[in-house]
Amino acid sequence: MTKWMIAGAALTALGSAASAQVGDGAEARRAELLRQRALIDEQLRALDTPVAAAPVRAPSPAPATEVVVTAKALSLTTQVQGQTVTTVDDRAFRNTPATTIADIVKLSPGVAVIQGNGPRDVGVSIRGSNARNSFGARNIQVFEDDFPVTQPDGLARFDLTDPHAYGAVDVVRGPSSARYGNYALGGAVNFRTRRGRDIDGLEAGFDAGGDGYANFYATLGGAGATHEYSLFGSFARADGATGHTGYETGTINAYGTFELGERDRVAAKVIYNEGEFRLSTRLSFNQYLANPYQRGCEAAATAAPGCGTISVLANGVNGARIAQTAAEGDLARNDRRTIAGVRYEHDFGPATVWRTQATFDSRVVNQPTSATPFKGTLDSYNITSDVTDRGTLLGLEATSFVQLFYNYLDNQSFSFNKTPAGRNGFGALVSTTFGDVRNMGARAREEVQLTPKLRLVAGIGAERSIINQRQTSYAYPLGASPTQTLVPALRRFWNVAPEAALVWQALDPVRLHARVGTGYGIPQSGQLFVTPEGVFGNNTALKAQRNTGVDVGAEITLGDTLRAEITGYYEWFRNELVSQSAGVNLQAYTSNVPRSVHRGIEIGVDWQPLPGALPGARVQASYSYNDHHYTDFQERLTAGTVSRLFDREGNAIPGVIPTFVNALAAYDQPAGPLAGLGGFAEVTYRERYYIDNANALAVPGYTLVNLNLHYDPPRGDGWWSRVSLFASVQNLFDKTYVGSAGIVANSFVAATGQENGAAVLRNITGSIYAGQPRTLFAGVKTRF
Structure with a gap:
């Protein structure tokens, strides 16, 4: 036709x-x-134009006003040409507890999720990009409705908002700094809130579950000829399965688009989140085996075996220390996040659009989470302006894109000694950090249709980054006057990231791509002020990390019955930034690894095996294999006055899970009086992985099983069509497993030079949180 x-x-x-x-x-x-x-x-x-790569889980159809508002500008994460992208839409999680965003992004190949610091915090890794970090997200760029939620220092947190607000999430995999800039070494994630046209009224829901979990949420949305809006709000709380964990958090999330005329459009975004979080201590491996959920750890004097403790100064200044459990110290976080953004688009003509976007992001933190509580205000500003032209180049159909950008972070933060006086036990000042981080530059991209079936993509990004911060550390020696030491850090970085790809529609159902991409990430400012001894000092020689990656992939679409993707990748890292613990009650430090290799395979399948006999049956699965290892790394360890180098060449990079699998078998009745009745069984597998550079200590792998039943009828005239119900069992067989493991420091015996093995490493604290035990959830939602 x-x-x-x-x-x-x-x-x-x-x-x-x-x-x-x-x-x-x-x-x-x-x-x-x-x-x-x-x-x-x-x-x-x-x-x-070749259609976009088929997602493993097809997104919900975009509302008409969204198509009108954004069709002319180059999209951020949808319809990305020449790169592996998976979209997970709300069909996959709207009838589940969705307590954290882990319940969404874990469904994408290449994505591993670990528990962060606390029961709601989540660490997300794309191709191992964030595997060593114990909280939030590093080395990936995170967006919401195309607005940035990664601050200019490279940190994004995933306890910011509620998964019930989202209609879909896009996961872009592979080094992507040509498109997304600094820190996009692993790729990008874009959460898309539900659109007003889909909501068309008011929805309210309530979820409840074990360990005191409760979440009340509501969404209001609608659309007209020239506007569309959605407003989401929720309040969630839980006690947590581990001793002294829990949270109470509230969220407001709003998004709207407006037509100002035939050529002008505006989009606006607001996110507000505030939360109180109780935290436990991370355990050694032996403590985890003895008492994974930290029962009976209310007081150090009477603590059960396996309880973790911190060491605090009795007077908050100097002198004697005492041990406290997390409950005694009332370890906690009280964080507040406010994001407001506006985007303006103007059509210069039928094929050319100018787009300008500004975002303000304020992060206010109060974190007595350890023996050195932290407070700070980190406000950032992000401005982009770009032009997209859909025309011709040398007589060939082409999409041209050019962008200028600037972002700025103002950092004002303080660290203190903790006293025994609980959550408000802030003692003497330990350090202050003041200064800013700035990134500015330009990006360009060209997509050219060489033949009806072959498309060329080429892009480049150039970025100037400046870290200008100063840290003052304070010491309080016994019997002497306090001292202070100033460590200034003024670092300037130039980074250039090219990329190129070919997309070939080999057959109608088969699309192939080959891509070379690059990524870079400058050090975070905090990494410049902690020495390898785990104390405050000058570590300002750190270099920016870079990687060059090759992707070869295929997407297969057979009607509505089979969608599959397979990608192989090979990435060469230079000066990879690795952080690890320096020891008990010491801070984590960062160093550069000269060379390392990341390679692997990712497979995703969405299959309707019997569309005629059982049209509601569906099988979804993702498989990821990662082989990440050092190729040039001499690690220096110190024992007393003795220092030695240990060769890590060929060792697996710790924290990276080699193999992980998610598989789900579901059935949803598509029609008739029971339309919307369904359920699924889900299996998650994680292979054992190392947590030290010497590869002497590994945490065991595990397999989890989840079950779900739900009733989500299509909209109709009856009252029952306005009500949705679900019940879920997470971790059906009550498997005890490691939910998160921080990297432990290796050591050696000074007298012999022999490196300590697993028997010693298993007693190093500050590493492990247990995963969630068997938990029941149920929820109800109604539409008005």
Whole structure:
């Protein structure tokens, strides 16, 4: 069928729809005309441009106003050409507890999720990019509705908002600094909130579960001819399965798009989150085996075996120390996050659009989480301006993109000694950090249709980064006057990231791509002020890390019954930044690894095995294999006055899970009086992995099973069609497993030079949290 036949059919439908709207009012008629116009434009573009890579889980259809608002500008994470992208839509998680974003992103190949610091915090790793970090996200760029939620220092936190707000999430895998800039070594994640047209009214829900979990949430949304909006709010709390863990957190999340005229559009975004979080201590491996959930750890004097403790100064200044459990010290976090952004688009013509976006992001933290509590205010500003032109280049259809960007972080933070006086036991000042981080530069991208089936993508990004911060550390020697030491850090970095890809529509159902991409990430400012001895000092010689990666992948789509993707990748890292513990009650420090290699395979499948006999049956699975190892790394260890180098060449990079699998078998009744009734069984497998550079200590692998039953009927006239229900069992067989493991420091015996083995490493504290035991959840949601 030619493009003109499709256009003619669409115009006929447009005429019919327009006729049907006579007498229904100008606003309704305009909305329908806009919807049909967007469909025509999209169908014409589809004939001239290869369709986007088929996601493992197809996203929900985008509302018409979103197509009209964003179709002309180059998309951030949807319809990405030449790179592996997986979209997980809310079909996969809307009838589940979705207590954290781990329940969403774990469904993408290449993504591993670990528990962060506390029961709601989540660490996300794409191809091992964030595996060594014990909280939040590093080395990936995170967005929400195309607005950045990664601050200019490279940190994003995933306890920011509630998964019930989202309609889909896009996971872009592979080094992507040409498109996303600093810290995009592993790729990018873009959470997309539910659209107002899909909500069309008010929805309210309540989820409850074990360990005191409760979440009340509501979503309001709607759309008109020139606008669309959604407003989400929730309050969630839980006690946590581990001793002295729990949280109470509230979230507001709003997104709206508005047409100011035929050529002008505006989008606005607001996120607000505030939470109180109780935290336990991380354990040694032996402590975990003895008491994984830290029962009976209320007081150090009467603590049960396996309880973790911290060492605090009795007077908060100097002198004698005492041991306290997490409950005695009331370890906690009280964080507040506010993000506000606005995006403006203007059409210069039918094929050219100018887009400018500004985002303000404020992170206010109060964290008595250890023996050195931390307070700070980190406000950031992010501005981008770009032009997209969909025209021709040398007579070939082409999409051209150029962007300028600038972001700035103002850091004002303080660390203190902890006293025995609980959560508010802030003693003498330990350090202050003041200064800023700035990133500025330009990006360009060209997508050229060489033949009807072959597309070339080329891009480049250039970025100037400046860290200008100063840290003052304070010491309080016994019998002497306090001292202070200033460590200034002024570091400037130039980074350039090219990329190129070919996309070939080999057959109608088969798309192939080959890509070379690059990524870079400068050190975080805090890494510049901790020496390898785990104390405050000058570590300002750190270099920016870089990687160059090759992707070869295929996407297969067989109608609505099979969607599959397979990607192989090989990445060469230079000066990879690795952080590890320096020992008990010492801070983690960072060093550069000269060379390392990351390589692996990712497979995703979404299959309807019996579309005729059982149209509601579906099998979804993802498989990821990672072989990450050092190729040039001499690690220096110190024991007393003796210092030695240990060769780590060929060793696996700790924290990276070699193999992980998610598989789900589901059935949802598609029609009839029981339409919407369904359930699934899910299996998660994680292989054992090392947690030290010498590869002497590994945490065991595990397999978890989850079950779910739900009723989510299609919209209709009856009251029952407005109610959804679910019940879930997480970790059905109550498996005890390591939910998170920080990297432990290796050591050696000074007298012999012999490196200590697993027997010693198993007693190093500050590493392990146990995963969630068997937990029951149930929820109800209604629509108005």
